[in-house]
């Protein structure tokens with residue numbers, strides 16, 4: 001199969017662009033035992049495609065999954081520009097994160113790098129680290145990851161999250177606690 005043009009290469013996956021489609025292909029890892037490697041790639045690939053579909057079902061703008069195979073899936077290409085750290089992005093990330101959490105989904109890496117703006121709509125990509133959970137702790141970790149990429153807009157991020165999330169206050173409180181612990185550890189040079 002002609003995968004198209006390689007446009008990104010992460011530790012987990014290679015991204016190919018082919019006309020109006022994107023192919024996310026999970027790399028073989030030679031340091032893993034072959035059977036384990038195959039099972040892992042298959043599981044992660046399947047999970048990411050499933051999460052994208054789920055996010056779409058709850059009405060979030062994510063790429064449409066077109067085809068799913070063992071170690072790759074094909075999705076709609078979002079032709080737009082990468083979001084950057086701005087008030088507008090912080091507002092959208094807070095909203096999107098709240099909606100995902102309200103539906104039991106943890107994204108795992110919702111930063112401006114994983115948002116593409118097309119026709120003023122903020123699309124969410126990269127569900128490679130996502131999973132299902134309703135735990136406050138997991139939501140707080142998720143929010144903290146977004147915070148680290150949007151530090152200068154934390155007020156906007158947190159207020160947007162709180163406004164839209166069912167347990168917003170509790171999650172923000174927990175996140176502040178984790179954030180404090182991380183800072184304390186860093187100050188002590190741990």
Ligand SMILES: Nc1ncnc2c1ncn2[C@@H]1O[C@H](COP(=O)(O)OP(=O)(O)O)[C@@H](O)[C@H]1O
Pocket residue numbers: 007008009010011012013015022024063075076077078079113114116125126127128
């Ligand atoms: N559906 C898509 N439409 C347009 N570009 C995409 C799409 N999916 C991925 N990309 C591009 O490929 C890059 C890497 O994809 P991503 O899913 O974030 O992989 P990784 O897990 O390696 O971060 C993105 O930052 C983006 O530039």
Ligand SMILES: [Mg+2]
Pocket residue numbers: 113114126
């Ligand atoms: Mg990414």
